[in-house]
Amino acid sequence: MSVRLTAVGVGPGDPEWITVKGQRALAGADVIFAPCSEGSEESLALRIARPWLRTDQRVEVLPLPMTRDRRRLEAAWQVAAGRIAHVLGGVAADRGSARGAYVVLGDPLFYGTFTYIWDALKQAHPEVQVEVVPGIPSFVAAAARAGLPLATTSQRVAVLPATYEADQQELASLVAAFDTVILMKVGRALPRVRAVLEALGMADRAVYAAHVGLPGERLVRDVRALEDDEAPYLSLVIVRKGGT
């Protein structure tokens, strides 16, 4: 009895940023699984994937809490993994095999929660065979929309969450060592990130991108033009020393 789950990176916003392989995995799935932050109206990954789904395709939304409480998170990942295994197991019992697709914003293995769900599946439901279809990471799409090179020839790139990088000395040393520094999930860290970039004289070399490829996309080439409380969770800053 074959039970397969394909994690499909749907990219950060524009539905056409999905890969052809991802599109096919969605089309061939018996069940679509979509993570959704608890309290949200909808799953953003599901919204992006929607144009590629059949109207009668079965969709299971998996609620995940927005918390840093590791025990609550682990419990939720186990529940989600159990739900996937249960639903696909039911399909396989009927038909002899089951194929699921789990939609993920951006790429399944570059941030995001799929890694944890996968760990929970490996531990408790090893009968579910997982494969991954890569997706366009948000910063790669942001660079494309802004026409901004990320790296050429011998250049170095660092990618890290902005929330942990409000320290001026730390960011200064990263900017010194790397040609491009990408700060993910800017959100509430924006005022601190901007203050550090201003102090480094890099504010006008930092491109801010929010909701790339979605309605309300915003690209700003000088972070000084932003309001303090403007940045949503799905925003990033690309700091580039320049030169090709």
Added chain:
Amino acid sequence: MSVRLTAVGVGPGDPEWITVKGQRALAGADVIFAPCSEGSEESLALRIARPWLRTDQRVEVLPLPMTRDRRRLEAAWQVAAGRIAHVLGGVAADRGSARGAYVVLGDPLFYGTFTYIWDALKQAHPEVQVEVVPGIPSFVAAAARAGLPLATTSQRVAVLPATYEADQQELASLVAAFDTVILMKVGRALPRVRAVLEALGMADRAVYAAHVGLPGERLVRDVRALEDDEAPYLSLVIVRKGGT
């Protein structure tokens, strides 16, 4: 008279790793431009794009030298840009508008030569309007094939060419500061990279990937299993400390 060029990232190997947007840009192009290393039999980006091209679609191969001589490179980029502008200008003179697509391995702005061609277009042929369709970078595809997380929650990732990272102290400090270190274009640097990783006790935490998604794909989870002269130019090593 509208003259447009879309740089399309075709991903690192499997033709189905192209985005739906990229596939459409290829289908709608009057002319496909494909870079090719001088002396190579064919353009690898073109080979990957081929399943999405019409049999009668016009293809222009742009030879680019494999050299570090910056003056020869710049001359070649200018010739390539001139060729693109000339060919698309001819189409536009006939039809009133022209659409070209330039195929790029991986993503157009993450390594690769498109950035240079684009600079040459901006300088000498500003009538050519360029847009970029992002592609799956090779390391993102390699992680998907290997089932290896690149980053979770608060983790940091560094991406850099292996050729410049044969120094043990430097690589040790990168591995200390980053959860994941991705060494691109391993090629002839393999013996030195492996020696450094062995000295750091990280050889068995370093996944080697070559020709991902292509015939001859190789994934090796311990770099000690590799021969010295084995790594082609299109290979990479993902060093991951572990933990999610």
